Amino acid sequence: MIEAVGLTKRYGRTVAVDNLSFTVKPGRVTGFLGPNGAGKSTTMRMILGLDRPDAGQVRIDGKTYHQLDRPLRTVGALLDAKWVHPNRSARAHLRWLARSNGLPNRRVGEVLELVGLTSVADRRAGGFSLGMSQRLGIAAALLGDPQILLFDEPVNGLDPEGIHWIRQLMKRLAAEGRTVFVSSHLLSEMAQTAQDLVVVGRGRLIAQCTTAEFVDTASETSVRVRSPQLDRLREVLLRKGYALHVEPGVDGNALVVTGSVTSEQVGEIAAEQDVVLHELSVRRGSLEEAFMRLTGDSVEYRTDGQGPAGPAAAGSEDLMVAGGVNR
């Protein structure tokens, strides 16, 4: 069980994590979802006592990380697969970790076997592929047979086989009754593994619920229209109170009308206005889109006619913030 209460972390003027509270329960995979730069890694570092919160605290089974005796036996974590000395062998890396927490050397062999690195255990870790590094990081996390596991973007950069392996592993760990907390910026990824979600955007909590609930509320149908008279159609729809945004695409700009709307309604409005349509299609909202809308700026794009800024634009701005750096 992980409980965060009012966690706040600032780096200079950036508020990386802002008054974040959530609970992660045992026996389930909990997804920690947010766009790049949302503060996921920062939160995980605070859980592990690596970064000091400016306010708030995290408790692990009621204790702070610093109060844990031999913490690797309670919490295992893979934050960054690159936190290994490149000239040290995989075995040596695990050996000092094991030693530091009073774990028998036998465990090193066991976890190496578990992640399938036995044959390369004595090679220098610097020569490992991303997938192998990731496996080594997981081996380190499992070393102390901990009840709580944290994984920061564990499938990043892995091939389909590696992704499948990690998903199965996480499910198995949760089925064994462990607490599994895994971050990702892809809702589609989480939808496959996580039962619960903690969703963050710009350091703030957006939702804590089950994945099913989140997907239900988040995804909605929308209608996509393309037309040579797009501006005209847009004005009319806005005036009638529909929520919409412009979506650029390879075949030109399209309008996406969201909310409770049917293609019939849009088609009829277009006909009334003598607007030619090149496309009129119903779309079951994708998870990613829903996620972007929820994690983007909380400004709603309604009929106030405030320019064409759509949810997609807000989302992509968020994506720019992190600059692709996974800290």
Add this chain to the structure above:
Amino acid sequence: MTLLAVERIKLFSTRSPWWCMLAALAVTCGFTALITGTSGDDYPVSVQTTQFASNFGLMVILVMAALAVTTEYRFGTIRATFQAVPNRTAVLLAKTGVVALLAGVVGEVVAFASWGIGKVMRPSADLALNSAADWRHVAGVGLVFAVGAVLAVAVGTLVRHTAGAVTLLLVWALLVETLLSALPTVGEKIQPWLPFNAASNFMLMGGTPPPGASVVSQPYGPWGALAYFTGVAAAGLVITIVVANRRDA
């Protein structure tokens, strides 16, 4: 105890400490051989002259000690360490202990090897270790290396970047201290209080000075010099530990 073992495994499972130890030995012995080989009647070999090169060895040891911690920051293993052992004070003390012990052993090896080179190359010279001062000239090298390593670990932890820490240490030890002691009038006064000068004072004081060297009277005895050098290193370590506990890993 556990933490000492952990730091020992970490240190010896990479190659750079081995290279540094070899380099320290090679550099020092090489220079000693050169000094001994070029000595003559007007510049006789003494116990002290066999140890003149130890300063070069010390520089290599400073690099090794700083690297022992800056590489941990560079590769993020310091985070893995603090994750495994959240008590940062204990971690840093253990690391300092292991590195200092290693530096001390290297220092003794280097010192006695240099002395041995002197004996082999100049069998007629008086190189017997008769007095306490003679022993200090040779065996003291290990102490200085150990204390120097403590200082370098402290600086490395504080600075966190290899290039920065190594530059700071070497520029200070090789340049700044020399320049400061060369300042007119004040130079002579501050010279004894520059840490690395104090360290070499400890090793070289109280023997027959080589001809031409001006004898500066020091405000402390040799052991006072070492105590001062140790005090500086300890202060550095305390500051570092306080800082490391406060900041993000």
